[in-house]
Amino acid sequence: MYRIGFDIGGTNIAAGLVDEKGTIVSRFTLPFEKEAYRGALAEKLAGMVKAIIANSGIKAEEVASVGLAVPGSIDPKAEVVLDAYNLDLHDVPLRAEVQAELPEYPVLLINDADAAAVAELYGGAFSAAKTAVLLTLGTGVGGGVIIGGRLWRGGMGHGVELGHMALDISGRMCTCGVRGCIEANCAATSLITAAREALASGERGLLYERCGGDPMRINAKTVVDAARENDPAASHIFRDYVNALSSAVVSVIHLLDPEVIAIGGGVSLAGDFLFAPLREKVREKCFFDTFARIEPARYGNDAGILGAAMLGATEI
């Protein structure tokens, strides 16, 4: 049997046919056209399902489920896209709409961060784990929680907001309007903010050199690279960042005692430069002597497709 997963993004709709082991065996991508798809998205997705089946040479009845991953909030019953700003979808009952177009398959809806967590169960960082947490460090901090081998959707259906757990109640203002969330301290953006603050206070080392004196050209990689080269200001910023991230990871460990915590998103590409000091700091702070493995997430761009497809295997 196969499953089809969609990763619906603001630029492209990516779809994949996924086998039982969680391998993407064929792909199909279309540009996402906001105007053209207004009110016609479900029809478009159903058309893509039919095209994938025809192009892959499989029989229609070999598809066990269709999953839709969207970058936005969905309702507690996983039926309605409440707000997906990049897609301009608001209060759209997308699951039912696609189900009506494809009555022959179970259709499931999932948030893209949750999809990324489900994906790691299949040959990724969560292989063989039953309890695991994904933290994605990007513009914000997102992630998902796996309990008992299934996505944890929360007792009230809201899922989890790992990025908005409190880390420093008198710290930086978060995008959500509350001070000191994990997101305000551990997003890639917080590396950039700290670097810009350093430049504003007169720092003239590698950070200044690499951005040509223009703070707007600083990105997270600028800071990580300068820290790797032992630039004092960048090293200080990166050490503070790892310190904050380790506290976030320790809180997650103390709450759930998971087997694995995977770290994804742009900052995780720093590799051992991030993971070695992170593991050391977690060891210093953790209440337990033995605790979760802390690993890079395996799936980047494929996480949405794979998680949306394999959601059917974990939930049906």
Ligand SMILES: [Zn+2]
């Ligand atoms: Zn927040």
